[in-house]
Amino acid sequence: MSALIPDFVPLWTLILVLGIFFYVLLDGFDLGVGILYGFAPDAASRGLLMNSIAPIWDGNETWLVLGGLALLAAFPLAFSILLPAVYFPVLVMLLALVFRGVAFEFRYKDVPHRTFWDHAFSYGSALATFSQGIVIGAYIQGFKIEGRQFAGSSLDCFTPFSLFTGVALLFGYGLLGAGWIILKTEGSLQEWARRQARRCLIGVLIAIGIVSVWTPLADPDIAHRWFAWPRIAFFSPVPLVTLLLAIWEWRSLGKSSAHAAPFLAAVGLFVLSYSGIAISLWPMIVPHRFTLWQAASSPGTQLFLLTGTLFLLPVILMYTSWSYWVFRGKVRADIGYH
Amino acid sequence: MSPSALILSRLQFAWVIAWHILLPAFTIGLASYIAVLEVLFFWRREKIYLTVSSFWTKIFAVSFGMGVVSGIVMPFLFGTNWSRFSDATANVLAPLFAYEGLMAFFLEAAFLGVLLFGRKLVPAWAHVLAALMVAGGTLLSAFWILAANSWMQTPAGFELVNGRFFPKDWLQIIFNPSFPYRLAHMVVASYITTALVVLGVAAFYLRRNRFLSESRLMMSMALGLLTILVPLQVLIGDLHGRNTLEYQPAKLAAIEARWTTASHVPLTLFALPDRQAAKNRYALDVPDLGSLILTHDRNGTVRGLEDWPRSEWPPVALPFFTFRIMVGIAVLMLILVVASWWLRARGRLYTARGFLRLCELASPLGFLAVLAGWITTEVGRQPWTVYGLLRTADSVSPSLTGTDVALSLAGYAVVYLIIYPVGIRHMYRTVQRGPSGETQPELIESGLSERPIQALPSATATDRETPP
Numbered sequence: 001m002s003a004l005i006p007d008f009v010p011l012w013t014l015i016l017v018l019g020i021f022f023y024v025l026l027d028g029f030d031l032g033v034g035i036l037y038g039f040a041p042d043a044a045s046r047g048l049l050m051n052s053i054a055p056i057w058d059g060n061e062t063w064l065v066l067g068g069l070a071l072l073a074a075f076p077l078a079f080s081i082l083l084p085a086v087y088f089p090v091l092v093m094l095l096a097l098v099f100r101g102v103a104f105e106f107r108y109k110d111v112p113h114r115t116f117w118d119h120a121f122s123y124g125s126a127l128a129t130f131s132q133g134i135v136i137g138a139y140i141q142g143f144k145i146e147g148r149q150f151a152g153s154s155l156d157c158f159t160p161f162s163l164f165t166g167v168a169l170l171f172g173y174g175l176l177g178a179g180w181i182i183l184k185t186e187g188s189l190q191e192w193a194r195r196q197a198r199r200c201l202i203g204v205l206i207a208i209g210i211v212s213v214w215t216p217l218a219d220p221d222i223a224h225r226w227f228a229w230p231r232i233a234f235f236s237p238v239p240l241v242t243l244l245l246a247i248w249e250w251r252s253l254g255k256s257s258a259h260a261a262p263f264l265a266a267v268g269l270f271v272l273s274y275s276g277i278a279i280s281l282w283p284m285i286v287p288h289r290f291t292l293w294q295a296a297s298s299p300g301t302q303l304f305l306l307t308g309t310l311f312l313l314p315v316i317l318m319y320t321s322w323s324y325w326v327f328r329g330k331v332r333a334d335i336g337y338h
Numbered sequence: 339m340s341p342s343a344l345i346l347s348r349l350q351f352a353w354v355i356a357w358h359i360l361l362p363a364f365t366i367g368l369a370s371y372i373a374v375l376e377v378l379f380f381w382r383r384e385k386i387y388l389t390v391s392s393f394w395t396k397i398f399a400v401s402f403g404m405g406v407v408s409g410i411v412m413p414f415l416f417g418t419n420w421s422r423f424s425d426a427t428a429n430v431l432a433p434l435f436a437y438e439g440l441m442a443f444f445l446e447a448a449f450l451g452v453l454l455f456g457r458k459l460v461p462a463w464a465h466v467l468a469a470l471m472v473a474g475g476t477l478l479s480a481f482w483i484l485a486a487n488s489w490m491q492t493p494a495g496f497e498l499v500n501g502r503f504f505p506k507d508w509l510q511i512i513f514n515p516s517f518p519y520r521l522a523h524m525v526v527a528s529y530i531t532t533a534l535v536v537l538g539v540a541a542f543y544l545r546r547n548r549f550l551s552e553s554r555l556m557m558s559m560a561l562g563l564l565t566i567l568v569p570l571q572v573l574i575g576d577l578h579g580r581n582t583l584e585y586q587p588a589k590l591a592a593i594e595a596r597w598t599t600a601s602h603v604p605l606t607l608f609a610l611p612d613r614q615a616a617k618n619r620y621a622l623d624v625p626d627l628g629s630l631i632l633t634h635d636r637n638g639t640v641r642g643l644e645d646w647p648r649s650e651w652p653p654v655a656l657p658f659f660t661f662r663i664m665v666g667i668a669v670l671m672l673i674l675v676v677a678s679w680w681l682r683a684r685g686r687l688y689t690a691r692g693f694l695r696l697c698e699l700a701s702p703l704g705f706l707a708v709l710a711g712w713i714t715t716e717v718g719r720q721p722w723t724v725y726g727l728l729r730t731a732d733s734v735s736p737s738l739t740g741t742d743v744a745l746s747l748a749g750y751a752v753v754y755l756i757i758y759p760v761g762i763r764h765m766y767r768t769v770q771r772g773p774s775g776e777t778q779p780e781l782i783e784s785g786l787s788e789r790p791i792q793a794l795p796s797a798t799a800t801d802r803e804t805p806p
Contacts (some may be wrong), residue, residue: 064437072436094414095749105764316444
């Protein structure tokens with residue numbers, strides 16, 4: 001790389017990491033609400049659950065497109081290896097998201113088929129989540145590569161580990177979703193969400209435990225990354241803080257005065273799991289094969305897109321925060337939103 | 339890579355993008371129409387503009403929502419099925435796609451909500467501004483997507499290193515040789531498509547004696563626009579064709595089914611092109627007209643497919659026929675416009691029942707022309723994804739089998755065949771209800787429904803705006 005052209009890779013890594021995290025967090029809780037929707041006690045609660053995410057879910061989903069495009073533009077090699085490798089999970093995710101997306105509206109408009117659209121919403125949310133979990137699992141395990149292309153089969157991504165991470169993400173998004181419902185509702189529905197959240201939390205903790213044992217055992221690089229001295233000293237707070245957060249989560253779920261804490265603790269658990277994956281993989285963007293720098297697009301490409309992104313992204317973030325502010329507070333059955 | 343994975347991947351992309359393009363083709367024009375109505379309402383303060391604008395805003399919300407949902411699929415297809423294309427072209431094309439996504443998100447997030455829900459919440463001028471920004475946003479989306487598409491047709495401003503494209507000059511990349519023509523052709527096509535739908539809906543009401551003043555306004559505006567744009571589109575189409583003759587002569591030879599290079603070439607009105615034998619069967623030719631139209635000179639030389647090796651020939655029959663469908667539809671539109679002026683001069687424009695029926699029948703013509711035109715230009719680009727430089731066969735993901743892609747294609751087929759009919763029926767019902775003065779729109783994509791909780795009458799009462 002010429003000395004005159006600055007290195008944009010760290011900045012693009014930051015944008016990508018933040019973009020994917022925003023997606024996982026934001027669409028995570030509304031997909032989680034969709035998963036729990038299938039278990040909701042009655043029609044009135046289903047209406048409330050849908051209303052609690054209706055004004056914001058589309059903005060949440062747009063981060064998926066921005067994340068995908070950022071990956072393509074900034075790290076095209078990773079994009080062109082990852083996507084064929086997870087062909088079917090991505091297909092199922094997209095179809096499930098399409099179904100789930102139109103279900104929001106058609107549930108109200110297509111009254112004769114309301115049960116169908118209710119199912120489309122909950123199964124669509126669950127399938128999209130399960131597929132994303134498979135993508136994460138397959139990604140951590142790595143892909144068979146020849147030259148600059150994925151060289152395995154489209155079924156390689158279905159492994160015991162990836163199916164396990166798929167189930168794990170169902171509990172994870174379920175926990176986020178339950179936290180969101182606790183934040184946005186009151187009374188018996190909130191009590192119901194607290195019970196669901198505890199179930200999800202147990203699932204999440206078991207999953208985090210198993211993944212933390214499984215990955216270092218299966219992958220010596222990851223074991224070395226975490227356990228070699230002195231790194232273990234830097235990284236050991238990660239599991240400790242995870243444990244503290246889990247305790248906080250469990251306790252706040254039992255306290256009827258805690259409205260925001262369950263959601264915040266769940267977000268905290270996601271931050272830590274996410275950084276755990278980042279620590280395991282850094283600085284590879286295609287595990288075992290290509291670093292961020294090897295997979296990066298040309299500096300001219302990165303600069304051209306950066307110019308507009310640095311202007312547009314902050315505005316989008318401000319607008320997003322503002323729209324959350326507008327729809328703050330509890331959802332109530334007797335007030336329609338405007 | 340298996341041959342069936344290649345052909346099925348092409349079919350899958352065609353299936354997904356054909357359904358998707360119907361929505362932008364409509365919403366680009368509709369957003370501008372709504373902006374014009376909003377400006378007129380702001381300026382003249384006549385309630386009729388508000389009524390018509392609010393009515394079309396409801397339809398806009400549904401089609402825009404479906405456009406976003408079906409559009410989410412597109413960038414992922416580049417990765418799943420066309421990973422070698424992505425790897426080779428991302429340095430040049432990805433920022434164009436990303437700018438489309440960013441700007442669409444930016445303008446949608448900031449202004450669509452205001453347009454759809456904000457009439458009571460913001461000052462009148464801000465609402466007009468929001469309508470203008472949404473219209474501008476749809477045009478910007480078209481700008482970036484067509485820049486990327488045109489670059490695939492007429493690549494410029496790059497250097498090729500080890501089979502991958504690297505940017506050299508962004509202005510040349512964006513404003514590549516076919517881009518201005520394609521952008522103009524597509525935007526005008528979108529305006530015409532919308533105008534035909536507005537015209538058809540107006541005729542639908544007039545035939546049933548409903549919403550007479552609103553329908554007359556819609557019909558008059560739509561026909562006024564078509565009077566200017568249909569002839570303009572013929573002119574732009576001619577310029578676009580001459581641009582194709584210069585930069586993609588093999589595509590043009592396929593469109594016109596010209597096998598040998600010659601001067602004084604005829605215009606083949608109809609034929610069954612036989613690619614194997616390299617000749618036309620049952621040809622209906624008009625002497626010299628081909629040279630005259632393509633080169634604006636009846637002695638002009640037009641290159642035939644024999645100038646290229648067979649391995650570089652595009653399919654011939656498909657572009658040949660779809661091009662004729664597109665041009666045939668343009669002729670029908672011209673007849674419609676001329677008939678409308680003839681009736682207007684006799685004062686029977688809004689009452690001639692046969693003409694109103696024709697307008698109803700003509701409402702999907704714009705969509706058909708857009709699809710036919712796209713098939714012409716994209717199939718005519720074959721066998722390349724980046725014209726003359728990267729073959730379609732070298733663009734597909736190497737890991738895919740025919741079964742993989744058959745399964746995914748079946749998935750997209752089933753889902754789209756459920757989603758689209760429901761969405762179209764939903765819009766049709768909105769049309770049946772008509773412009774009743776309600777201003778609360780229906781927003782599929784954000785899930786904000788007209789009446790969030792239908793079971794509760796109190797909610798419906800607060801949602802309706804009292805007419806001013």
